[in-house]
Amino acid sequence: xxxxxxDNKDFWAGALLAAIGVAAVVLARDYPFGTSLRxxxxxxxxxxxxxxxxxxxxxxxxxxxxxxxxxxxxxxRALVGLTVSLILxxxxxxxxxxxxxxxxxxxxxxxxxxxxxxxxxLLLTAILTVFxxxxxxxxxxLPYRLFAGF
Amino acid sequence: MDVFDHLIFGFGVAISLQNLFYxxxxxxxxxxxxxxxxVGPLATIAMLLPITYNVSAVAALIMxxxxxxxxQYGGSTTAILVNLPGxxxxxxxxxxxxxxxxxxxxxxxxxxxAIGSFFxxxxxxxxxxxxxxxxxxxxxxxxxxxYFSLMxxxxxxxxxxxxxxxMKSLAMVVMGLLLGIVGSDVNTGVPRFSFGIVELSDGxxxxxxxxxxxxxxxxxxxxxxxxxxxxxxxxxxxxxxPTLDDLKRSIGPIxxxxxxxxxxxxxxxxxxxxxxxASYMVEKKLAADPSRFGxxxxxxxxxxxxxxxxxxxxxxxxxxxxxLPASGVMALMLGALTIQGIQPGPxxxxxxxxxxxxxxxxxxxMDMLRFQKFTIGWAWTSDYGSSDDPEQFxxxxxxxxxxxxxxxxxxxxxxxxxxxxxxxxxxxxxxxFIATLQAAQACPNPILVRIETKAGHGAGKPTSKQIDExxxxxxxxxxxxxxxxxxx
Numbered sequence: 001x002x003x004x005x006x007d008n009k010d011f012w013a014g015a016l017l018a019a020i021g022v023a024a025v026v027l028a029r030d031y032p033f034g035t036s037l038r039x040x041x042x043x044x045x046x047x048x049x050x051x052x053x054x055x056x057x058x059x060x061x062x063x064x065x066x067x068x069x070x071x072x073x074x075x076x077r078a079l080v081g082l083t084v085s086l087i088l089x090x091x092x093x094x095x096x097x098x099x100x101x102x103x104x105x106x107x108x109x110x111x112x113x114x115x116x117x118x119x120x121x122l123l124l125t126a127i128l129t130v131f132x133x134x135x136x137x138x139x140x141x142l143p144y145r146l147f148a149g150f
Numbered sequence: 151m152d153v154f155d156h157l158i159f160g161f162g163v164a165i166s167l168q169n170l171f172y173x174x175x176x177x178x179x180x181x182x183x184x185x186x187x188x189v190g191p192l193a194t195i196a197m198l199l200p201i202t203y204n205v206s207a208v209a210a211l212i213m214x215x216x217x218x219x220x221x222q223y224g225g226s227t228t229a230i231l232v233n234l235p236g237x238x239x240x241x242x243x244x245x246x247x248x249x250x251x252x253x254x255x256x257x258x259x260x261x262x263x264a265i266g267s268f269f270x271x272x273x274x275x276x277x278x279x280x281x282x283x284x285x286x287x288x289x290x291x292x293x294x295x296x297y298f299s300l301m302x303x304x305x306x307x308x309x310x311x312x313x314x315x316x317m318k319s320l321a322m323v324v325m326g327l328l329l330g331i332v333g334s335d336v337n338t339g340v341p342r343f344s345f346g347i348v349e350l351s352d353g354x355x356x357x358x359x360x361x362x363x364x365x366x367x368x369x370x371x372x373x374x375x376x377x378x379x380x381x382x383x384x385x386x387x388x389x390x391x392p393t394l395d396d397l398k399r400s401i402g403p404i405x406x407x408x409x410x411x412x413x414x415x416x417x418x419x420x421x422x423x424x425x426x427x428a429s430y431m432v433e434k435k436l437a438a439d440p441s442r443f444g445x446x447x448x449x450x451x452x453x454x455x456x457x458x459x460x461x462x463x464x465x466x467x468x469x470x471x472x473x474l475p476a477s478g479v480m481a482l483m484l485g486a487l488t489i490q491g492i493q494p495g496p497x498x499x500x501x502x503x504x505x506x507x508x509x510x511x512x513x514x515x516m517d518m519l520r521f522q523k524f525t526i527g528w529a530w531t532s533d534y535g536s537s538d539d540p541e542q543f544x545x546x547x548x549x550x551x552x553x554x555x556x557x558x559x560x561x562x563x564x565x566x567x568x569x570x571x572x573x574x575x576x577x578x579x580x581x582x583f584i585a586t587l588q589a590a591q592a593c594p595n596p597i598l599v600r601i602e603t604k605a606g607h608g609a610g611k612p613t614s615k616q617i618d619e620x621x622x623x624x625x626x627x628x629x630x631x632x633x634x635x636x637x638x
Contacts, residue, residue: 004423017321024328024343031340041340048328055321082366113373122269135186 007070010063019057024049081112097148098137102129157279163208172209175203176216184224191221191462193480199486209489214486218479222462224268226455230259234361239458242426246443246450253446254301258392262400264450265392266456270408274463277412278470292417304424329354355567392448400452403433407456414457415464507563508630511621513575513607516583518550519543524576552579555586560593561631567600567619574607596630 024045034040085108093102106128110121136142163169176305183194198217200210202210223240229240230247243263250259309319332343369471380547392400408427414425432454436445469480513517519537522528535542547553555561564587568580584599591597600622605611611619627633 013318013321017325018418020325020328027343031342039337041335041338041342045328045342048324048331052321052324052328055317055324058317059321075373076223077369078370082370085498086366108370 006060007036008063010066010069010117012061014056014059014061016056017059018053021049021051021056024052026036034149060115072121075112077114078112082109085109085112095148097146098144099129099133099146102132151274154587157276160279161435164212169209169212172205172213173216176213177220180217180222180223181227182220185227190483191218191225193460194218195479195482195486199482202486203489210486210490211483214483219267219271219459219482222459223264226263226267227260227360230263230451231256231473239423239426239461240452241423242430242454243361243451243502245430246445246447249444249446250451258396259451261392262396262452263455265597266400266404266452267459268408268457269404270411270460271463273408274412274415274460278466288416290438297417300424301347306350329359350421395446399448402436403429403449403453404456406432406436408460410453411457411460411462414466415461416467425457425461426454429453435616489492503561504560508627509562509564510626511564511566511580511583512581513567513572514579515575516550516579517552518546519553521575521579524578527576549589552583552586555583556591557590558592559590561587561591561597562596563595563624563626565596565598565600565623567602567623569602569605570606571605572607577601597625 028042028045028049031042031045032040033042033046036043085105086107087102089105091105103125106125107121110116110124133146136146137146164173180191180194183197184191195214195217199214205213219332226243226247227236229235229243230251230584233244233248235241235244240290247259247263250256305323309316309323313323316582330353332350334341334351341351410429410432411425430450430453433447433449434440437443437447437449465477465480466483468552469484515521515530515534516525518534521535522531522538535546537543537546543620564584566580566584568577570577582600584597587597598620602611602615604617605615628635
């Protein structure tokens with residue numbers, strides 16, 4: 001039973017929703033709740049979080065009977081690699097500048113693919129970086145520094 | 151008829167070679183930038199606003215409208231081709247448009263989106279010209295209960311039209327609302343779920359969510375599939391023309407979408423997505439075989455694309471007639487017009503005073519024709535212009551508060567503030583303004599002035615006087631707005 005639960009779609013959906021809902025309620029305890037007539041900043045987060053947690057509970061219960069399995073065709077490497085590259089882009093664009101951030105983004109996301117070819121990616125990075133600089137910085141004039149902090 | 155005279159006059163202005171050129175430039179640049187993933191009409195207009203500074207007001211408006219439609223269409227293009235909505239209104243286009251593209255029918259999808267948009271945009275234009283003012287009146291009647299109902303309808307629509315499990319759709323609606331409350335609370339200003347990060351106190355942007363859910367999600371899924379099963383299609387867009395069957399299927403959705411979009415467009419404050427969602431839901435309900443939706447039904451592109459264009463066009467109605475920006479894009483348009491020296495709509499203050507519950511003007515420059523003659527006033531002429539210049543006199547006369555008071559009007563309850571020793575803005579501005587208002591007032595609403603003694607423009611005012619003034623301010627508001635204290 002346990003093995004089946006782990007690749008059960010409803011189980012994971014329920015667990016995720018319940019976790020987010022409970023987290024929202026817990027975090028919202030810092031904000032005044034108010035009353036229904038005069039809602040405080042904590043009112044909506046608490047109500048929505050609790051509702052979401054209830055939905056999570058419903059899916060968890062349902063997962064005991066449902067048998068829809070998780071699509072196994074997804075790559076942990078792509079999920080982690082892409083997410084990390086995107087976050088790094090956001091961190092680097094202010095601290096290191098537009099060009100280093102782009103290089104990290106393109107290289108990082110290309111490396112998330114199983115068909116990573118170093119030379120191809122190097123060429124792609126060079127072309128895309130030049131293209132992005134010309135388009136976004138020169139043509140449109142977005143206020144980012146090409147290199148920063150050096 | 152008067153209206154048609156105006157329309158023909160408008161066409162005459164628009165069709166000049168120069169203005170057509172600006173329109174072409176606007177549409178081209180707008181489409182090019184709108185195609186870039188994640189850059190919607192709002193961002194495009196904001197970026198391109200400066201290039202309209204140096205052209206005439208008419209050309210600027212034409213060019214901005216061109217940019218707007220171009221960017222809007224560009225957003226639909228990416229929605230269809232790469233499942234990446236340029237802005238909220240093209241989310242729905244992703245559902246069936248992208249499926250069509252995967253089936254090699256990107257051409258017809260793009261074509262029908264363009265045809266639907268064009269038709270809806272044209273109808274919208276006539277609606278703006280013919281029925282703008284009366285429609286704006288109707289929109290003003292919408293109050294909190296109506297907006298609440300619309301919001302509820304939008305959320306239910308979001309759950310109903312989703313594919314598959316209804317419970318999961320509802321759960322995701324709640325999840326979306328939860329994401330939406332990140333940032334400052336509207337009522338109290340308390341930052342929620344921001345974890346001390348400044349960027350988060352502004353809330354999570356739509357583009358961020360859309361790119362995460364649609365783009366990153368799609369890429370991650372694609373990378374997991376073995377190479378031969380990839381859903382990345384050949385991007386060659388062949389046979390652009392829709393078939394006769396496509397056209398036949400699209401006529402109804404385009405007409406209905408135009409109607410739905412026009413309705414929602416007139417209402418200020420309805421987001422751009424609600425019209426296209428509503429249209430999609432209607433088409434799905436009316437379809438003989440609803441199961442085709444989500445799998446590349448052309449109705450699912452034609453309806454919403456028409457609806458969001460009619461919506462976009464009709465958003466001009468509240469902006470032009472009432473001066474109310476009904477969406478972010480309209481707020482920018484309003485800004486662009488103001489930069490050009492045009493105030494859209496009636497001057498709300500002077501022509502629709504009944505919209506105001508109470509007014510509290512403080513140390514105001516009320517007489518724009520003589521301000522430069524007192525104390526430091528001459529120093530502001532570089533900002534405001536000066537009545538000594540005949541050209542600038544006309545502009546100043548047009549909006550100067552004192553000279554625009556009309557006798558026999560019912561003005562809202564007004565309490566003006568000034569101080570006997572204000573040498574920045576001399577108290578005479580307020581004295582003349584209030585005296586003229588009192589003479590012109592046609593109803594019992596009080597027109598009062600509060601003159602602080604032994605005080606100036608405001609800086610350095612002792613705390614006790616600030617408290618007195620605030621108390622009077624609030625007391626006046628509580629009385630005139632008929633507020634009732636609620637005991638907690």
